[in-house]
Amino acid sequence: MVGNLIILFSALFAVLSKDQSAGNVGLSVSYALQITQTLNWLVRMTSDVETNIVAVERIKEYGETEQEAPWEIPNKKPNDSWPDNGMVEFRNYAVRYRKGLDLVLKNVDFTVKGGEKVGIVGRTGAGKSSLTLALFRIIEASEGKILIDDIDISELGLHALRSKLTIIPQDAVLFSGTLRMNLDPFNTHNDTEVWASLDHAHLKTFVEGLPAGLNHEVSEGGENLSVGQRQLICLSRALLRKTKVLILDEATAAVDLETDDLIQKTIRTEFKDCTVLTIAHRLNTIMDSDRVIVLDKGKIVEFDSPPNLLQNRNSIFYSMCKDAGLA
Structure with a gap:
């Protein structure tokens, strides 16, 4: 103009x-x-x-932007066999996502014995996933500390900590590349071990039916696989790592009931000597846990075995089971 x-x-x-x-x-x-x-x-x-x-x-x-803690701290490196028992202990733990925000976990104090299976339940926003983030130190503690086999994880390098923990997340994470690369990204296991993990994860038949087998190309985000198959690949990856502490962050929320049963059966048999923390989406998956943690507004309100909690008709766990039709 x-x-x-x-x-x-x-x-x-x-x-x-x-x-x-x-x-x-x-x-x-x-x-x-x-x-x-x-x-x-x-x-x-x-x-x-x-x-x-x-x-x-x-x-x-x-x-x-504030950086994460150091990746490696040479003088604080734990033994290669750590953790031996897989005992997880939270001591007066509190955390917030960043400065100025409210605490999402407040005075969390509990101990999980080595090899114990513990379910973590609570309403939306109760702080279940924040426990997982705290264990991997994706968010750092505001107060208190977390000990794994009596070692304060805040003193360790992030690689030393995260390499000793295994998580099966709610949304399966796959990268573009071969199926073998997704199962064993650092190439630390032989083909026999990879096939054994696929067998335990009920994927061996599917992979054997692929023209390229373990060299099958996975597209970005695993879009050429079904949701259930992606989740089973994550399970197979966890079986390969076989660490003493396993976290299931609503791992079966996106799969059908049949696949859910397969995953739960494999976890019970293959991780029977490991400490398993299960953030439950379906309450029936944690009914056979040794103990259950019930979170509410960032605090532990109930911590006992499922039968004991169900006997108390005033408990939050009982009301949740009743809503789900399990009580």
Whole structure:
């Protein structure tokens, strides 16, 4: 619009003015015709400057973001066999997602013995998944501490800690690449062990039926596999790692009941000597646990065996089981 107005007035003044020479009129009109292109270039340059400034702002923001704890701390490295028993202990633990926010876990204090199977239940927002994040130190403690086999995990390097824990998440995480790479990303196991883990996860028949077998290409996010198959691949990956502490973060929430039963059966047999913390989506999956933690508003309100909790008709666990038709 600005360019058109300049051209209009340039031509208008050339016509109205009587004493102008033809050369001056031609020069002014030709320059006026170029103004639109110049204005377009100006807008483009302004846009490029703004884009580059945003990039600098992002780099500045990332540079000022608080980093995670060190990946490795050589003088605090635990033994290769740690944890031997898999005893998990929370001592007056409290955590918030970042400074200024309310605590999501408050004065959490409990001990899980080595090899014990513990279910974690609670209403939405009770703090179940926050316990998992705290164990992997994705969020750091505000108060208290967590001990695994009497070693304070806050003193360990993140790699030393996370490599000794195994999680089967609610949303299966797969990467684009071969099936074998997804099962054994660091290539620390032989093919016999990989096939054995697939057999225990009830996937061996499926993989044997694939033309490429273990070299079958998995698309980004595992889109060329069903949800149940993705979850079983995560289970197979956990079987390969076979650490002393296993966390199930609503691992069967996205699969059908038949696949749920397969996963639960495998976990009971293959992880019978491991400490298993199960965040329950379906209450029937934790009814055979040794003990159950009931969370409410970030606090432990009940911690006992399922039969004892069900005997108390005033307990939260009883009311949840009644809602689910299990009591």
